[in-house]
Amino acid sequence: MSKKQIIGVLRERGFRVTKQREIMADVIAENDGASCKDICCIVKSKDRSIGTATVYRMIKTLEDLGIIERIDMIKLH
Secondary structure, three states: OOHHHHHHHHHHOOOOOOHHHHHHHHHHHHOOOOOHHHHHHHHHHHOOOOOHHHHHHHHHHHHHOOOOOOOOOOOOO
């Protein structure tokens, strides 16, 4: 999903599109398949004022809206 599409869904669902959400949308659109930790690191490299909790809350919101899908990785020994 593109940044524009992500922002469109957020607006459609009544969310304010803040600078932080725009950065998150950009990072997610450009890094398909990235882990939550990777997304967090990239977002923080773009704007140090965005906290880890904010990133994870936004990931959860995007997941709840069906914009992204979480894939759990299981280690096998």
